[in-house]
Amino acid sequence: EFEYVSKWVIVATGENAEPLIPEIQGIEKFQGKLVHTSLYKSGAEFRNQRVLVVGCGNSGMEVCLDLCRFNAHPHMVVRNSVHVLPREMFGLSTFGVAMALLKWFPLRLVDKFLLLVANLILGNTDRLGLRRPKTGPIELKNATGKTPVLDVGALSLIKSGKIKVMEGVKEITRKGAKFLDGQEKEFDSIILATGYKSNVPFWLKNCEFFSDDGMPKTPFPNGWKGGKGLYAVGFTRRGILGTASDAIKVAKDIADGQWRRTSS
Helix, strand or coil, rough: CCCCCCCEEECCCCCCCCCCCCCCCCHCCCCCCCEEECCCHHHHCCCCEEEECCCCCCCHHHHHHHHHHHEEEEECCCCCCCCCCEECCCCHHHHHHHHHHHHHHCCCCCHHHHHHHHHHHHHCHHHCCCCCCCHHHHHHHHHHHHEEECCCCHHHHHHHHHCECCCCCCECCCEEEEEECEEEEECCCCHHHHHHHCCHHHHHCCCEEEEECEEEECCCCCCCCCCCCCECCCCCHHHHHHHHHHHHHHHHHHHHHHHHCCCC
């Protein structure tokens, strides 16, 4: 064992450090293959299978698309509302367009523009079982960390019926799943596209700076500095821009503190 002593500790493991495994009734009974997307490699492993994909974020959509390439039959669980946006707008990345507009226009106006263009390009996703949240995509991302889904081709397969959209799972059975709408189906495999979480509570004990969910108790933009030389980077729920903001503040704070010590 090694013990390192330092004036400063920067927690930079981030908000997506380990797979989030949901608690679903009966999941331990399932006799088929059960895997999280963190271990997913290729749809070739699920060729011609009936596959339940739990989760409809970017990873869930991309897994369903990949499964279709290998003649699998994906059923995607959509429990909550979700924003689906086109990958590109006017030949530019949707994210790039949003960031450029935010420099000149209010956030809610940018959100309205993104949704207007998304509806023109993709159509009404509510009809496909993909209900849009009432809060706009960028505002929702800033408030909750929930990233909009960028369509890379899965939406057309949902429209054609190759990807089935299912309501929330009520219970996992030995051979499949029961759903909230009363349906029951059999599956060969289940893929958990349920995202990731912070792992800070498992290794940083007795720390008042972080909450039980592994996130700083003080929200962005002030959640980067704790006490006694403790800092956090990458826990903003705002992607790389939030991480960059924290990193600059942490570096400056440490540098200023060191300068004060050497000059005194």
